[in-house]
Amino acid sequence: MSRNLLFLPAAVGGWILLYFAALFFPPEAALPQHIAVFIAATILTLASALVVAGFSRLKQHRNVYLIIGLLGLIATFYCARPLVNRSRLLNRSGDIPGQIIYLTGEQSGLVGISEPLLLNHRNENFKAINHQLEDEFPESAELILLLAMVQLTLASGIGLWIGEGIDEIAHLLPVAIVATVADIWSVSSGATAKIVVSSAINYFLLRFPMPGYGSIPYLIGLTDFLFFAIFFQAAVRFDLGVKKNVLLLLTSFFIAVAAAIFFATGLPVLPFMAILFVVGNYRRMTMKKEEVRQIILFVVFIIIAFTLISKFAN
Structure with a gap:
């Protein structure tokens, strides 16, 4: 069996071993939370990059990658x-007492000036109930692991399918522009924020244990690894230098994560990556004048499209 065929199982096996190593890391050896x-996030990024590379090394026809991605999509939904x-x-269990607090406050005339106090009380009550229910009904670490694997299958399959279908190097520029504009729009319009605070977050974000804490936070978006796969496959396809581009792509993750931790706010990865x-x-990426003109028109169209979407969505 060739190295290319062995690479993917080894990458998946390494991902799983690192997952459980972080999950059962001794609490007494835990580092400060922001470092953890x-x-x-670093382990998740590196291990996931190897999985994407493993799928790429299978050297399948792009339609096979599409099928792999679609199977990953179905599996992601069910997992x-x-x-x-x-x-x-x-969320529903925590909302009910909160509604009771507001109704009681209204009946008692505690509105207006006292409303912030009611809101704080409601939030504290919601957190307390949530924490208690989370302890009573713990998540399955194995299911979270399985979900991460199928999410990576989805991202790898679709990303490699797109990357393998790019005919010219110059076409990578529109891909980079779409990635940047879409991610910035998603964050600025509040779409990302709505996903992060909703149950749908389980579809879109990958999770990895914090060493020493036992928790498994949401860390990096599925689409970030999808575009990683696109750019990775493009680097392979056009002989752009795989090692150089892997370093560039991984650096984008590290910059975004470090900045997000430093500024204590979520930041998009794709603009850095692009x-x-x-x-x-x-x-x-040499381009003819006609291609430059088409790209400019494309950028204008994308900006107008996202602006209209934001306007009508609100």
């Missing part, structure tokens, strides 16, 4: 459903 989050349902149940990839390969 960065370490978890995430129990976690989504659990999250909805917890910029680093384009800058690192700009000399190879």
Whole structure:
């Protein structure tokens, strides 16, 4: 059996071993929380990049990658459903007492000036109930692991299918622009924030244990690894230098995660990824004047489209 065929099972096996190593890391050896989050995100990124590379090394026809991605999509839906349902149940259980608090406050005339106090009381009550129910109905670490694997299958399959279908190096620039504009729009319009606070987060974000804490936080988006797969396969397809581009792509993750922890806010990965990839390969992205004009028109169209979507969505 060739190394290419062995690479994917080895990458998946390594991912699983790292997952359980982090999950059962001794609490007494735990680092400060922000460092533990960065370490978890770093391990998740590196291990997932190897999985994407493993799928790429299978060297399948792009339609096979599409089938793999679609199977990953179906599996992601079914694996995430129990976690989504659990999250909805917890939210509903916490909402009921909160509604009672507000109704009682209204009947007692505690509105207006006292409303912030009611809100704080409601939030504290919601958190307490949620924590208690989470202890009573714990998540399955094995299911979270399985979900991460099928999410990576989805991202790898669709990403490699797209990357393998790019005919010219210059076409990578529109891909980078779409990634950047879409991710910035998603964050600025509040779409990402709505997903993060909803049960749907289980479909879109990958999780990895924080070493020493026993918790498994949501860390990096599925689409980030999908675009990683696109750019990775493009680097392979056009001989752009795999090692160089893997370093650039991984750096984008590390910058985004470090900045998010430092500023204590969620930041999109794709703008960093797109910029680093384009800058690192700009000399190879030679374009004719007509292609430049088409790209400018494309960018204008994308901006207008996202602006209209934001307007009508609100």
